Amino acid sequence: DIQLTQSPSSLSASVGDRVIITCRASLPINRFLNWYQQKPGKVPQVLIFGASTLQSGVPTRFSGSGSGTDFTLTIDGLQPEDFASYFCQHSHGPPNFGQGTKLEIK
Amino acid sequence: QVHLVQSGAELKTPGASVRLSCKASGYIFLTSGITWVRQAPGQGLEWMGWFSAFNGDIKYAPKFEGRVSLSSDTSANTAYLDLRGLTSDDTAIYYCARYENTGYYYFDYWGQGTLLTVSS
Secondary structure: OOOEEEEOOEEEEOOOOEEEEEEEEOOOOOOOEEEEEEOOOOOOEEEEEOOOEEOOOOOOOEEEEEEOOEEEEEEEOOOHHHOOEEEEEEOOOOOEEOOOEEEEEO | OOEEEEOOOEEEOOOOOEEEEEEEEOOOHHHEEEEEEEEOOOOOOEEEEEEEOOOOOEEEOHHHOOOEEEEEEHHHOEEEEEEOOOOHHHOEEEEEEEEEOOOOOOEEEEOOOEEEEEOO
């Protein structure tokens, strides 16, 4: 199984900040990497698929990059509604999720 | 609009089995797949398995092999998850989600979740 390791596991930031979350795969996964946001008590929502393609309706302050084993999710100009948990998920074979990153208000 | 509606909360005793359902609407069921993901209280997302209605493929996460069965009733656009030998560690919210045969297999629509509580 291909494992995903996210860092950091938690992060404090302020409105307007730029935030970067990383996801590292245990083996190369090309660009088969997707990102999700989950707010407390809510269902996860896909933000980015294929490492860098923004899902329809997702604000452009979210962006993704990477290929192979190293990937990043960047949020440029944090908004109050962005404070949530973020998960990466690979689809190079049977999927797995990263352990998550909790983004909190500083 | 795509909707996935899951069955209601369940309370089971240890050792029991449970069947959860996920009814899809708003798209052609046979052109997509349904995956199952669970989330224990305060924990992350855990992939359990998926059923690809477009090619009949069923895969399970190694952790759940032999204890989970996925199936569907295509005439009712409904997917099912059967989980056997329940323990308290199975207490979680269980989500179904749709994925399309795009290659990237991301989960674009999710059900509302079913809370399964396992307790004696």
